[in-house]
Amino acid sequence: MPDEQMVTFRAAAEHKLADQLRSSLRGEVIDRGHPGYDEARAVWNGLIDRRPALIARCSGTADVVETLRIARRHRPVVSIRGGGHQVAGSAVCDDGLVIDLSRMKGVHVDPAAGTARAQAGVTWGELDRETQLFGLATPGGEISATGIAGLTLGGGLGFVMRTFGLSCDSVRSLEIVTADGAVRTVSRAEEPDLFWAARGGGRGIGVVTSFEFGLHALGPEVAGVLVLHPYERAEEVLRAWRDATYAAPETVTPEVLLWSVPAGPAIPQELHRSNCVMAGAVYGGPPGASATAALAPQRELGPPLIDLSGTVPYVELQCANTWRFPDGERYFMKSHFMDELNDEAIRTLLDWDSRRPTPESLIVIRTLGGAVARVGRDDSAFAHRSARYNLSIDAGWRDPALDEAAIGWARSAWDAMKPFSSGGTYVNFAGLAEDASELRGAAFGSHEERLERIRAAYDPEGLFAPAARRP
Incomplete structure (x- = not known):
């Protein structure tokens, strides 16, 4: 034609x-x-x-x-x-x-039952606002503008995951419309295969229209660590941080960032946008003496550049990074799961961090274990329960002329860190569409075959399949 x-x-x-x-x-x-x-x-x-x-x-x-x-x-x-x-x-x-589904914003919290039902267009900031009225929370992501649906379907790493698990671990049931048009309520007891796939299996199983989450007592105030260290001590700080994560209790979820000093009012102007190491951690319980003691090793990694640790409202914590990832700027992220962070990995990471193309770009290492690892390996589609760390290489920039340089840096840094990976990648940080298809085995590991069987059973004609994979 x-x-x-x-x-x-x-x-x-x-x-x-x-x-x-x-x-x-x-x-x-x-x-x-x-x-x-x-x-x-x-x-x-x-x-x-x-x-x-x-x-x-x-x-x-x-x-x-x-x-x-x-x-x-x-x-x-x-x-x-x-x-x-x-x-x-x-x-x-x-x-x-x-x-x-972005206009489907309904949220209902049942504090007596300890649950919240939220429609698929709700963001984490919107859900937190409702649950925190009762001093309750379900583990979400680190950016309040992120939707609950995509994050949860991909697993859901977050600030309190070592205490309460991934976002998908708090899901009690889902309403999902499958390719045949049937509206199904799925749970461990009802259509357990579909429920299994929806917790960490990403997209392609149907249209999830609402989530029922179990809630946990947390907030309205939480204790946290945020210490900025001088970049010239980066290798020393990363080693100390790694060693501190080995002994961290499950009530503490540590992470470390190689980034630029934010241009915040609490920070001297001469430090704005200079490179630094940020050590952060959140205590998954009430502030107080126990929180202070548990967080102390994360706060004592060496002489700080700036110490912003303290107690903040949980909703403020969840919003803290949102302004640094504004809508409409350009982003590219790739990740590895890792079982250890040895000295050679640290040196390789710092070598690539020194080549960061923009101040907005960053490298993050998040600590898993605790409640994440207590869930059975095959209990949900999320395939990386045993990993100790997730490494995320995040390019951020504004000028389209930098597309090739920024994406090339992230891809090259990811390639350089591959020898230290456990072989897995986080589906929510899997690059662009072409990367996601290339990395399906790494994203879903040994669960890929079961996921494909479930997708085929509920969508035999491939209605939800990407164009490149449609029958």
Whole structure:
């Protein structure tokens, strides 16, 4: 078919799909000619510039069911948007249909039962605001603007994971619409295979419309460590930090960052944007003498440049990094799981950190273990329970002219650290779409085969499969 005819045919098919969606949905349907199209297709990562044919902004579960009914008939490429914060930008697809859940914001907290039910468009900041009214929390991510859906489906690393586990570990049940249009409530007792896959298996199993989380007593105040160390002592600090993580109790979740000093009001201006080592940790319990004692080794890694440790509201802690990752800037992240951090790994890491292309770029090492490792290896689709650390190499920049340099730095640093990896990668930090497909084995490990069987059972026609993998 000639190109002009193909364009005409595609436009007619999109118009027909749009008409059927508009006649069936309560929510808004946005096409390429809509004045809000560019805003609706934009996601957190400004590097992502995909142009879907249509965006179905669902008002509730019934809209999701109707959207899938129409999608089964027309067979467009389908993507699902919750918070739109995933680095790979899989919330949007080129020339396909985006099922947009971002307006589904319902949250109900039951403090007596210790649970919260939240719809898939809710962000962690929005969920924390509701649960903290009762001094309760469920473990979320480190950026309050991140959606609960994508983070939880990929596992969910966070500030208190050693105490309370991953985000997916607190999920008690989910409402999910599968490819056949059925609305299913899944749990350990109901459709356990689907429940297993939804906790760490990433996308492609259906449209999760709400989550029921178990809540934990935490807040409204929490104790934490944030110490900035001079960069000339980086190797010494990283070794001391590593040794301190070995003895850290499960109530403490340590992490260390190679980054630039933030331009905050509490920091002398002459230090702004200079390189430093940031040692951080959060105590997963009430502030007080026990918290101070447990956090002390993370605070005493050597003479500090600045010590910002103290007690803060939990909601402030969860928002603390959000301003440093603003919407629309450009991001690329890759990760390794690691069983140890030996001296050679530290030297290699510092060598690549010295080549960071922008002050916004950073390297983070998060400590696992504790409650993360107590969950059985095969209890959920998350495949990296035994790892001690997650290493994340995060390029951030503003100027599109730096795309090649920033992405190249992150890829090269990731390659250099591969000899120290346990062979796994975190699906939420898996680069761009092409990286995610390349790293499926590393993301899901020995669970990949079971995940594929479950996906095939619930989506035999590949409605949710990426375009490159559709039957």
